Amino acid sequence: MSSTPVLNDDNWSKLLEYVAESYSEVTLSRGFHFYKQQMVLSMNIAAELRKVHAVVEEFGEKCQVAIDLNQLKASSCTCPVKTSCKHIAAAFMELADRQGYPASQIMNAKMALKRVAAQSANVSTLEQLPGMTVEGWHKFMEHYTYHLKPNYDQWNFVELLRGQFANLKRTPITFSETDQFYFEFHQRLFILRKIVEQNAQAGVTFFTAATVYHLVDELMEWINPTISLLNGLISSERFQQTTAYFRTQMSVESPKKLHHFSVFTAFLASHPMLEESQIASEIVAFEVMQEAELSFSLCAGRAYLYLMHGRKALSWETLASHAAFKEAPTLLFRPFLDELKQKQDWQEMILWLRRMCSFYRGKRHLEIDVYVFYWKLVIAELPEAEADMWQSLEELLPTTYRIIEDLYYERRQWKRWIEMQIAQGYDPFTHRVHVLQPIEKESPELLLPYYHQAVEHYIRLKNRHDYKAAVRLLKRLEKVYKKMKQPERWEAFFTRFVSRFSRLRALQEELKKGKLLE
Template sequence: MSDSNRPALNDEQWEELLGQVGRHFNEVTLSRGYQYFKQQFVESLRITAEERVVQAKVTGTETYQVVLNLNRFASSTCTCPVRSNCKHLAAVIMELADRLGYPASQVVNARMYQKRVQTAAPAQSVLQQLPQLDVAGWHAFWEEATSFVKPAYDPGKYTEMLRHQLQRLSPRSIPFTAIDWLYYELHQHLFVLRKLKELDAQGHAGHYTGFALQRMYEDVQHTLRQQSAAFNLTLSTERLTQTLRYMRQQIAEEPGLRMRDYGLYMALWKALIASRPEAGGWVSQELDELEQLPGESLSFPLQALKAFHYLQQSKIEEAWAALEASDSFTQAPASLFLPFLNHLSASRNWKALVDWLSRMRPQFQHLRGQEFQVYMAFWKEAAVHRPEVEEPMLDFLRGMLPLSAPFIENWLYEQHRWKPWLEIQLWLGRDPLQYRVSVLQPIEKEAPELLVPYYHQGIEFYVSQKNRQNYKLAVKLLKRLFKIYKKLKRIDRWEGFLDGFLERHNRLRALHEEIKKGKLAE
């Protein structure tokens, strides 16, 4: 479409183009142009990016050549009898807009758009009143001031259009304090996020909106992390109270168990409150707010929020009861529970940690991947600090086999619990040769007798495959087995085993040849 990768229009130039259309075209011409655009009469559209000149062919009753000059709009021409500001030129502008991701409908309504832009510019007196408004007032102000920004197919464009308008509403002449500016800008991000959620709820642009929404959540969390040190809680008690109230409302309104707004609340809490000396007072205030709400009306995310704050006050049973109070508890995502476990671990409450790990088994027992690994790591940490937890932990995890096998194996190996470790290898039919020699060396040194049945199982498996390559592997294990019998000073048992082994497999000539090559028999 273009001679260059550089876009022919940015957001500011798009608004300027709409202004030109509003001034030069009447509504009848724009309506007729829209019909030409919808019927795909615009062909061969080409942009010369340097001069910002658009050339196109428009078919219909006849075919006409259109030249749209974006730098000098008034010089744009068409070969039709009207020559300029015609329906053909209007159709080309709409086609250009559509290809660049801008809504063609705004071109059709350009005159109305211009009126809205003019009326949307707030008077200076209104801007001067913003410091006296609470954050709910800011959101209401932005809602009205951006009402003319209509959802676009491209959620990225929609986001940029919203941000552009919000920038116009943020002149530095507003008499905000430095801390109020931080909250004003934070809530502008939250406002755009809310508009994208509304777009997502309406089903616009499918997964494109979902992607833009996820990016917006990440952007807000990044902003919180970057600016956390600048938020002085002593100077902003009321603004923070209003912000927490706003976040709780967003959590209450989020459908299902997506928990995205819950996660954003937790990010805000961690960035602005968690590590501050006055955090305890904020916990009490939040619990007071949550406890005033009727229990049956609380969604699961709000119940989880209540549980989180109970934990901050070391009210362990109250926290668990708050989680279980919701019918959606059993469907809650496992990731929700990790911050609770992390808090119990950080507070070194090992008894409560083990209790919660046991209770959360249904949420984790069918998972794979990172969340399950983190869950298992909490078990391990509890067992390290409370040795009496080890056996109950292993019994518990055996009930989750085979999913928990890697964790159990690692734990037993680290603790030099060779017997149960080898029992798992035998149960899973693991090949001894899959391990490096260095893995089994500690067992050969400390408890060589435990390796005897493990090696016997491996040898029988390789022989059962009945091919020379596996016979070679069987001989390799036979040599290891011989060293163990020798170390145990039980050569007589080795000789008895080998004689019986050769007799049982006397028809496997290739096996006998490999045994002779290995110098295990004459």
């Protein structure tokens, strides 16, 4: 950087304005190439006169550049173009770099000017934020982030938006504690909306879908503890403005991508001291809006409010009445089940879980695990509901095969669990030793058919490797009989076993190696 400053912020703005008016993008791009390739061989700055002389090389030819900072239009070059050429552009960039200004802004002069204008406008706008509505906040955020362009890496775009909003913290804004919460909440909602809109325009891939769901999860994890810190301080006005924002977003939401619906229900569930009158007012607002909108997300939001208001039958009827209900994703039901959990209305939860059963047919195990989680909550309070759970899971076979198997084990229904292992062709070697230990301790007799069948299987394979496996199982079987305190049954079985397979020399040798035969 030159020790002689010939540029200040005001001069810099004027230089950007001149470049934006006088240079094409192609010329600036070529000039930037010359600058990056260090083709500006020399530069002399006459600080008092505010004039600059530079030498720029191109294909061995040296072009003389003269810059007059007092009268930029008078700047010239010895090349055939003479003015507004790539050589002068390169010299501008070299001068900017030496004076401590970003040379890249010369190449992107128009964008840099817009950013500067936005920043100066934003400074005055920041003081007005506390008096703005939520709608005004979103208009401000749109303007504040307009220069950030989406790209293929959506998470990178999210981080750019977050970084831009982090800059707001450098300027004190006289928000109340409640407004501070709502303003940060709407920054997060703004980012979610931007990603949802980008997906709608460009189509959804695995990576873009993952970004949206990650944002929703983050939002829902952030809401509850953050609202609780408000110590009951709520703003009826901000609440109404926020729910109005949600209704607008839900009115255009895809029936299978209920992102704003999920955050809306988490917001309601977490909001402290939500009064009956507020819920009733929201129901009216949803009913009025849905008369003109056919959005399933709006319908689901209204149904959730009915459930919060204690109108349980109407809640389900509202959902079921919508044409898109049969194709609804399973994530739709979680807020409703959480509300019933919060109210400890277990009988109603049984009804909902039974009605929901068909929606989980053919779904991923992760989704069905959530379904089973709520069944477990019910059974912990109403053990008699266990039969309903098994009926639901059986209706979802074969998808729920593994889940039923795990539940049998978890609930120590050993006989049914072992029958499922045998039906699938498994043997004791399928499991780690600790898996069978509790069965051996509590109901060792149930392991007998499992071990006996496996021993027979390995003997039929008739090779030494499998004979060794059969011997290992026989030793474990002997332990089971001893655990049952029935050694005589073991002796009787083993005597018959040795007699049956006395002609299999390799097996007899392995039995001796295993010290089962002398």
